[in-house]
Amino acid sequence: MENNVDLNELWGKQRMNPPQVQEVVSQFSKIKKKNLAKVFAVNGLMLITIIAMVLLWQYVEPRLISTKVGILTMIIAIVGYLFVYNRLIPLLREVDENQSNRAFLEAAVKLKQQQKILQTSMLQLYFIVMTVGLCLCLYEYASLMPSPWSIITYSLTLIWIGFNWVYLRPMVIRREQGKLDGIIKGFESIQQQHEH
Amino acid sequence: MFEEIYKKYWQKIFRLCMGYVNDRSLAKDLAQETFIVVLKKLPEFRNESKIDTWIFRIASNICLRQIERQKRYPKGNFPANLAEDDQASMEPKIKFLYQCISELPEMDRIIISLELEDVKQADIAHIVGLSSSNVRVKIHRIKEKLRIKFRGYGE
Numbered sequence: 360m361e362n363n364v365d366l367n368e369l370w371g372k373q374r375m376n377p378p379q380v381q382e383v384v385s386q387f388s389k390i391k392k393k394n395l396a397k398v399f400a401v402n403g404l405m406l407i408t409i410i411a412m413v414l415l416w417q418y419v420e421p422r423l424i425s426t427k428v429g430i431l432t433m434i435i436a437i438v439g440y441l442f443v444y445n446r447l448i449p450l451l452r453e454v455d456e457n458q459s460n461r462a463f464l465e466a467a468v469k470l471k472q473q474q475k476i477l478q479t480s481m482l483q484l485y486f487i488v489m490t491v492g493l494c495l496c497l498y499e500y501a502s503l504m505p506s507p508w509s510i511i512t513y514s515l516t517l518i519w520i521g522f523n524w525v526y527l528r529p530m531v532i533r534r535e536q537g538k539l540d541g542i543i544k545g546f547e548s549i550q551q552q553h554e555h
Numbered sequence: 556m557f558e559e560i561y562k563k564y565w566q567k568i569f570r571l572c573m574g575y576v577n578d579r580s581l582a583k584d585l586a587q588e589t590f591i592v593v594l595k596k597l598p599e600f601r602n603e604s605k606i607d608t609w610i611f612r613i614a615s616n617i618c619l620r621q622i623e624r625q626k627r628y629p630k631g632n633f634p635a636n637l638a639e640d641d642q643a644s645m646e647p648k649i650k651f652l653y654q655c656i657s658e659l660p661e662m663d664r665i666i667i668s669l670e671l672e673d674v675k676q677a678d679i680a681h682i683v684g685l686s687s688s689n690v691r692v693k694i695h696r697i698k699e700k701l702r703i704k705f706r707g708y709g710e
Contacts, residue, residue, distance in 0.1 A: 364705045366698070369652045370671035373573055373645075375583060377565035380558050387591045456592055456616040457599075457609065460665065461684025463616045545622035552662040553685060 401444060405437050421499055429495025436488035443481045464550045468543055475539045479532055486528045490520050557594055560606065565590075567607075567672055568614045574668035575618040577657030585621070589614040604681070611674060612682050615665045648708070655704045659697065666690060667697045 412430050421427055454467045497516055501509040568589050572582035592613050600609060656664055662683065669679045676694065680687040 364648070364702075366652065366701060367671050367673070369646075369649050370570065370574075370668075372649050373570050373653060374566055375569050375579060377561070377569075378583070378587065380561050383561065383587055383590045383594065386587060387594055390591065454616075454620075456613045456620075457596060458616070459612065459682060459684030460615055460619060460662070463619065467620075542623050546619075549619060549622075549661045552660050553683075 398445065402441060405441055409434055409437055423499040425495045426499040429492045429498070432488055432492035432495060436485055436492060439488070440481065440485050443477065461550075461553055464546050464553075468546045468550065471539050471543045471546070475536060475543075478535050478539075482528065482532050482535070486524065490524070493520065557597060560593065560597075560610070561590055564607070564610050568610065570672060571611065571614050571665070571668045572618055573653055574656045574671075575615075575661070575664050576621065577653050585617055586614070589617050592617065605678070607674070608678050608681055611669060611672075611678075615669075615682060618665065619661065651705075651708055652701070655701055659700070663693065663697050666693050667701070670694050670697075 412434055416427070416430055421430070454463060454470055456463065458466070493516065497513065501512050504512065565586065569582055569586045572585035572589070573579065576582050576585065589610070593610060596613070600606070604612075656667055659667065666679060666683060669682060670676070674682070676690050677687050679694075680690045683690065685693070
């Protein structure tokens with residue numbers, strides 16, 4: 360049984376040898392490099408896709424306007440995705456740590472909610488625009504094929520799109536939303552502690 | 556300048572994080588993260604607030620952000636803690652205090668950690684965003700809770 364325990368004294372006895380300052384500095388630059396590498400990877404992959412589409416346009420020389428519109432639509436979808444990924448989402452991830460806990464929690468909840476809306480609508484729009492673009496592109500080449508082949512090509516493509524639409528799209532959106540919902544709920548429950 | 560701040564505040568920030576998570580390895584990570592933010596934001600620091608209030612504010616917000624980390628890397632996905640260092644040899648009463656604090660609601664953990672770190676109550680109010688009187692009441696209640704727990708300790 361302890362009656363006169365000095366909490367301050369006990370508290371101060373907890374110690375850990377600090378890592379070298381250089382470790383913090385190098386970790387800082389490592390994080391920067393890692394983030395940069397991730398941005399490069401996503402952007403690089405998307406840019407390669409765009410280049411492939413442009414080359415396709417040059418070498419295959421589509422005659423129908425629908426194919427050209429299709430390629431442009433897909434490029435717009437990718438550029439739009441990159442814009443949101445590079446510009447808007449990082450803004451929503453950054454919550455300024457230099458504010459009171461109360462203000463920080465409010466800002467965090469608000470930003471996470473905005474991120475949720477943005478990510479969901481961006482993913483929806485990306486899937487829709489890509490599907491439209493792909494169908495438009497496919498029209499010219501499928502129409503040149505003998506009809507059984509064009510039916511098979513279109514059916515396979517539509518099955519793939521259907522799989523994306525019915526399975527992949529909701530799964531990705533649900534996963535992202537689930538993560539953000541959990542974080543929002545956690546922040547809100549801490550926020551409520553300010554009221555009591 | 557950064558090196559001075561680092562030397563002066565490392566233990567304090569580590570203890571604050573430790574009060575929040577009661578896991579030395581995780582607390583070390585959170586303290587490191589705090590100093591990375593300090594390093595990044597130091598050029599923007601304008602002396603509008605005291606440097607210790609500023610650092611504690613950053614550290615406590617990083618502790619609150621722990622929720623995001625948990626969602627990204629659920630418990631159990633972390634590598635086993637290889638650096639348990641001197642915790643085993645630590646006085647049991649110290650371990651008990653940190654365990655009790657880490658079981659409190661999140662905001663109470665931050666408030667009591669700052670109080671035990673001898674931060675003025677007016678500064679604690681600025682850090683957490685509550686009125687001074689509210690902070691005073693909370694500290695009184697939390698200390699009472701801790702005393703009750705310690706009364707049962709060792710029985």
